[in-house]
Amino acid sequence: MPRGLGTTYKARNQPAGCYEHSYASREDEPAASRIGALSTSATSIEWTDATWTPLTGCTKISPGCQHCYAERMAKRLQAMGNPNYANGFKLTLHEHMLDVPLRWRKPRSVFVNSMSDLFHKDVPEEYVQRVFDVMRRAS
Ligand code: SF4
Numbered sequence: 145m146p147r148g149l150g151t152t153y154k155a156r157n158q159p160a161g162c163y164e165h166s167y168a169s170r171e172d173e174p175a176a177s178r179i180g181a182l183s184t185s186a187t188s189i190e191w192t193d194a195t196w197t198p199l200t201g202c203t204k205i206s207p208g209c210q211h212c213y214a215e216r217m218a219k220r221l222q223a224m225g226n227p228n229y230a231n232g233f234k235l236t237l238h239e240h241m242l243d244v245p246l247r248w249r250k251p252r253s254v255f256v257n258s259m260s261d262l263f264h265k266d267v268p269e270e271y272v273q274r275v276f277d278v279m280r281r282a283s
Contacts, residue, residue, distance in 0.1 A: 193252035198242050198275050199260045199267065200228060201235040214259045235266055242274055245282040 200218060214233070221229040228238055245254065256262070256279065262272060
């Protein structure tokens with residue numbers, strides 16, 4: 145089932161779940177410094193230039209979520225006091241992040257929502273539309 149939005153990062157022997165955030169094992173997980181988890185940032189991930197995280201957190205729904213890097217990173221960032229991760233891995237919308245791509249001056253390839261699932265059942269459709277509207281306006 146395709147879940148999430150953005151670039152896929154398919155792991156070996158990937159069980160059901162979302163390809164964006166889970167890995168077959170911890171060894172498949174990108175190094176924390178490569179994830180660009182601070183909501184919006186330049187990144188050293190080779191297949192993207194930046195990440196944009198208008199929401200964080202998710203719900204584990206299948207065995208494919210067992211090695212979810214987003215959960216691990218969210219807990220790490222919460223412990224570090226990052227305000228966007230005050231709720232840890234609980235689904236949280238960050239309205240203050242919505243317009244960030246509209247302030248970028250140079251084009252870039254963006255990993256949208258690297259720390260959550262935009263199509264999580266508890267994300268209001270109106271919010272999903274706002275995210276897509278920003279993508280459209282930033283294109
Ligand atoms: S918990 Fe959510 S973000 Fe993590 S692998 Fe599962 S569906 Fe993806």
